[in-house]
Amino acid sequence: xxxxxxxxxxxxxxxxxxxxxxxxxxxxxxxxxxxxxxxxxxxxxxxxxxxxxxxxxxxxxxxxxxxxxxxxxxxxxxxxxxxxxxxxxxxxxxxxxxxxxxxxxxxxxxxxxxxxxxxxxxxxxxxxxxxxxxxxxxxxxxxxxxxxxxxxxxxxxxxxxxxxxxxxxxxxxxxxxxxxxxxxxxxxxxxxxxxxxxxxxxxxxxxxxxxxxxxxxxxxxxxxxxxxxxxxxxxxxxxxxxxxxxxxxxxxxxxxxxxxxxxxxxxxxxxxxxxxxxxxxxxxxx
Numbered sequence: 001x002x003x004x005x006x007x008x009x010x011x012x013x014x015x016x017x018x019x020x021x022x023x024x025x026x027x028x029x030x031x032x033x034x035x036x037x038x039x040x041x042x043x044x045x046x047x048x049x050x051x052x053x054x055x056x057x058x059x060x061x062x063x064x065x066x067x068x069x070x071x072x073x074x075x076x077x078x079x080x081x082x083x084x085x086x087x088x089x090x091x092x093x094x095x096x097x098x099x100x101x102x103x104x105x106x107x108x109x110x111x112x113x114x115x116x117x118x119x120x121x122x123x124x125x126x127x128x129x130x131x132x133x134x135x136x137x138x139x140x141x142x143x144x145x146x147x148x149x150x151x152x153x154x155x156x157x158x159x160x161x162x163x164x165x166x167x168x169x170x171x172x173x174x175x176x177x178x179x180x181x182x183x184x185x186x187x188x189x190x191x192x193x194x195x196x197x198x199x200x201x202x203x204x205x206x207x208x209x210x211x212x213x214x215x216x217x218x219x220x221x222x223x224x225x226x227x228x229x230x231x232x233x234x235x236x237x238x239x240x241x242x243x244x245x246x247x248x249x250x251x252x253x254x255x256x257x258x259x260x261x262x263x264x265x266x267x268x269x270x271x272x273x274x275x276x277x278x279x280x281x282x283x284x285x286x
Contacts (some may be wrong), residue, residue: 260281
């Protein structure tokens with residue numbers, strides 16, 4: 001099992017170059033970064049991290065994030081080994097033609113190190129700022145993935161959909177990974193599991209509570225329903241435990257990647273936390 005790092009790498013935190021170097025130097029396998037283009041001040045949408053029945057203040061690190069692809073590009077330029085992941089890319093809020101180009105270029109230039117974590121987006125007014133009505137985000141999500149895969153795999157890509165019309169077009173470079181980077185979907189529920197089974201490679205739950213295999217059961221059923229082998233499901237755990245024994249349990253359950261989360265934005269504290277997590281990683285691996 002790969003053990004990686006995820007963090008809200010803001011303009012107050014470690015520079016992405018320094019963070020990526022520190023992650024790779026300490027023997028971690030991956031660096032995943034989240035994204036938010038902006039946060040509307042209205043705060044009409046309840047933050048998912050709020051207490052039940054409350055609309056708690058949204059931590060301001062949500063609107064201090066670097067651009068995800070730019071930061072990962074800088075990280076990739078100064079590392080040689082670590083995977084470069086998104087946790088997650090809010091797919092419906094992007095132009096899929098441009099995003100396909102960005103991800104293909106990042107994967108090509110880093111020798112096939114990209115893992116594309118994608119999500120639907122929880123903030124209604126944020127999506128509206130991108131011209132995306134909340135009720136359309138799931139349909140857009142699947143159509144955009146289809147457009148991107150076409151651009152990654154076809155010499156003359158074309159697409160005629162509800163939201164995207166693409167006349168026969170050339171698009172290079174193609175990703176270094178044949179067919180494009182692995183697509184890992186964040187979220188949960190029957191509709192999400194069915195979407196993963198139809199158009200993605202794996203699942204990114206945000207916690208590791210309980211048995212992964214038990215939580216995986218409905219997704220495995222969806223894979224079987226669509227004629228796919230459940231054994232091929234890639235699991236990336238965001239918010240993985242920092243207990244060596246629990247990490248060993250995740251590995252035994254077939255988790256592909258466990259992401260340890262750094263919550264502090266203080267650069268010195270981030271490095272200190274990385275040292276602590278490195279000790280956890282080494283102990284988990286014996």
